[in-house]
Amino acid sequence: MADEKARAALQRLIEEKGExxxxxxxxxxxxxxxxxxYIKRGSPRRLAERDRRLLxxxxxxxxxxLGAPETAAPAEAGLVRVPQLDVGASAGAGAFGAEERAASHIAxxxxxxxxxxxxxxxFLSIIRVAGDSMAPTLADGDEILVDRGDAATRLRDGIYVLRIDDALVVKRVALNPAARSVSIRSDNPAYPGWPDCDLAAIEPVGRVVWAGRRIG
Structure with missing residues (x-):
């Protein structure tokens, strides 16, 4: 019943606004x-959280x-809920960026x-760091905030989540604009880097803008 009301409400808004x-x-x-x-056939049954928020x-x-739960915790009033995705930095192809994959949220x-x-x-998501290749900057199990809106078109020196050869990795990137190439390295010297990579060979997913971890 709640889903039907949400579809009817969206239809009414569309008609009222001439959309x-x-x-x-x-x-x-x-x-x-x-x-x-969604409105006429009920497919999907309900709007994804991001779609609902944008509309x-x-x-x-x-x-x-438009179908959001009415029982949001008072402590989250006025806060922005960022999806915490059930995926690590070494996940396979296609495994990052879908709102439907959110395991939970952090406000x-x-x-x-x-x-x-x-x-x-x-365009923000939270994922886990898998492995110690970015130690001591990032440790295995750290939660990182990734800005997917700050990726390929704004690529610059910094730490990024990249998709390389159908895998997600977290690496430090150094841009060489003149040569149209990038150097990709790990902060842990035990891991090899990739100097002078062709920009076309990598897919920046998003820039790492914050990290959190358990102490002790």
Missing amino acids: DYAGLSRLIGRNPAYVQQ ARYFGVDEVL FDPAWLRRVARGSPD
Whole structure:
């Protein structure tokens, strides 16, 4: 029943604002038929959290109207919930970036996020570091905040999550703009680096902007 109410509410907003299905689908980065299929066929059954948030912001309504739970913890009021993905830095191809893969969320103060990440919080995700190749900077099991909006088009020196040969890795990148190449290395000297890599051979997934770990 709640899902039906959410679909009906979105249909009503579309009619009131004179919007169209295809335009809204593109707004949330989906195929042109996505919103129409959601409303008319119930597929998907409910909106993904990111899609719901973007649509609620666009129409200027509360997310609850579009199917968000009404029982959000009072402590999270006014905070930004960032998805914590159940994936490590050595996961296989295609295993990072899908909102549906969120195992949980961590809530952050929006002002703090603006200081840490340059882009929209919609492009932030948290993943685990797997292995010790970036020690002592990053340790095995550390949680890292990755800004997927700060990737290929803004690539510069820093620590990035990269997809190389169908695997995700966390490495330090040094850019050589003149040669159109990058040097990729681990902070742990026990691991080899890759000097002078062709930019076309790597896929930057996002810049690592913060890390957290358990002490003791």
